[in-house]
Amino acid sequence: MCPITTATRMCEADPMDLRIFTEPQQGASYDTLLSVAKATEDLGFDAFFRSDHYLKMGGVTGLPGPTDAWITLAGLARETSRIKLGTLVTPVTFRLPGPLAISVAQVDQMAGPGRVELGLGTGWFAEEHTAYGIPFPDKRFDLLEEQLQIVTGLWNTPDGETYSFKGEHYSLTDSPALPKPATRPHPPIIIGGGGPKRTPRLAAQYASEFNTSFRPFDDTERLFGTVRDAVAANGRRPDSMTYSAALVACVGRDEAEVAKRAEAIGREPAELRENGLAGTPAEVVEKIGRYAAIGAQRLYLQILDLSDLDHLELIASQVLSQL
Template sequence: MKLGLHYWSFTTPPEPGLITPTLARTAQIADETGFAAFTVMDHYFQMDAVARAEEPMLEAYTTLGYVAAKTERMALGVLVTGVMYRYPGLLAKIVTTLDVLSNGRARLGIGASWYEREQSGLGVPVVPVGERFERLEETLQICLQMWSEDNGPFEGRHYRLTETLCVPAPIRRPRPPIMIGGSGEKKTLLLVARYADSCNLFGGDTDELRHKLGVLRSHCEAEGRDYDSIEKTVVMRVSPLDEPDAFLATAEEYAALGATELQVTPDRHPVEFAEQVGERLLPKLADIG
């Protein structure tokens, strides 16, 4: 079982001048101790469902560019990119840039954006949910074309590109892997079956996760896709340090369902969190799955 560190908050420590060294040290420790991936959110305001919107937040891909320079082996991605925040051709170029500068470690995590306060506040168009999913599918198609030998035009309902030129090409071959986040059964998991290399689901009740994966399997069968070729990743809700035994037991249950990567979020000082998880839990997770 692999482990990813999801760096979702820049509030600890509270001094703004410590954001950069804390981020750097946390990422370096995660890289050195064996975390498989390092991810950040694609938000500009902190999520007001979990904290104050006014808390510090950094732009995702700029942050990952900095982390790339401080690390050597971890995969780097956004969990997950909001489809409304960047034009698709530019998004493909941004992810390619991260991939080149990190020597092939970028992955595209993407989903339908949802945080309307943030979007309205910063002037991002707020469109109906159905349109967001249409744009998400076109974005996936555009990224795949940008990362292929086809440099020609793309004509969609929402996006029209006269050229899909992307030079240099990504280091990762055949392209950066695509992760789609979300558990919607009718649209999100269908897009996973059509386009993605991995899905990302929220952990919780094992029966619920089993059901979601069953839905994904059905979509794969309908799309002629090999279900086993899709990596299953899960955001954990159990604290790995406060409840280590429960965390490991849940990891074993998820592994039995086919999950191969878990994401954990710091619930204390990020450097302390990375150190303790790396020392106490990563060796045990290596034996699971």
């Protein structure tokens, strides 16, 4: 039974999805990610997501080096059976839209219908592009818009027909538009960001989920409202869009455990309480209730210490169980 707090609305509405979100570029092998993904499934979380980056950020070694997001998800698709899998988010600079549509469709086939989701964004980390010889153009938002058109166009093309596209950045001629994903009409697309006009418009046109990542609470509330307006202007039903946020997680049974986990990821408990989901299980449930009250239906818990599977067990047993 839920206490009468800001979490009450969450308890009375649909359950909040909790997803585990990892940052493998900071230092994680495929075997480590597999362990976390299996724990994610066994403990009852909704999904395992990963970033799509090729270079570490901040003062960490990054060893053993980056893993490719969609190769990783292909492996996990065969090693898991229930959880959803996806990226938050794949930069348009990393892959051409045609091969991207093929890769995601193939992973979707490997996982089975309804398990793969594509987060797609402009990309922002210039250093990883120069480190691995990837072009980093200025007009990346234009690339995003064309890639969204092409990927969905390929997936939506009826069997036996071809797909062509002529844009400023990409051209496709008589593509067989194969393979088709197992999920029909296609895997869900996630779009995020803080742009006031183009991002909401693209989300309303192409996405089934709008995400805010690591933003202040008030910003998240404002952005949700902007996207709701864009969804309405696009003639969509309000319930056709899912609203989500990504936040770093640092949960402990008591203050000492919170401090220990914060130290392990190089952060301070007070800062994490302000900007993430941190504290005791009761504190975290209360904050999740605040997000539910502004319309969030899904939270991505950024787990930075991938060796600490006890952290996931605690969240599952004392946070997830209350949702």
